Amino acid sequence: MICDECQKRPATVHITKVQNNQKVEKHLCEQCANHSGDMGFFTWDTKLSVHDLLKGMFSHEYSDAVNRGEKACESCGMTYRDFSRTGKIGCGNCYSTFGARLEPVIRRMHGACGHTGKLPKRSGQMIGIKSRLLKLRKDLERFVQREEYEEAARVRDEIRKLEQQLQA
Secondary structure: OEOOOOOOOEOOEEEEEEEOOEEEEEEEOHHHHHHOHHHOOOOOOOOOOHHHHHHHHHHHHOOOOOOOOOOEOOOOOOEHHHHHHHOOOOOOHHHHHOHHHHHHHHHHHHOOOOOOOOOOOOOHHHHHHHHHHHHHHHHHHHHHHOOOHHHHHHHHHHHHHHHHHHHO
16 A cells, blocks of 8 residues: 555555544655654654553543543552553552543553453353343333333344243
8 A cells, every 4th residue: 555645665554533524534654644643643764562551542532621630549659640651550549530631541552441351151042141131221211211112112122032042
């Protein structure tokens, strides 16, 4: 693939952005990527570590203005600024201390904030059905409260099918 900018060198940097709900892709050579402002917090250092990546992501996300009046974790004394510098949490209490600021960062990195884990192959099917039933029962309750009876009926029927599978 050839660079989108200079049309001469091979593209080694691939940038994907979402702007105005539209996916925009750029394929650039190293020189054009250095001159373009699209790389944000990345630098062309030959030693790019995960620490540098996380540090760049967090410092890009929150400006120094947001960091004024910081609170520190009561257990380890770590501040959010310390976390943004190191990319590491000091202790388990840091999650509750900085939860509101960490959640969007974690959600962006991992797609979710809760750990769901894996299911064992042998008994996993039953566990999956039971967790699906719990979710559907909550959905059913929500649909009934909103008076969305058609959706509630659909969910009720799905619950019945799953309960029959559990009994079989």
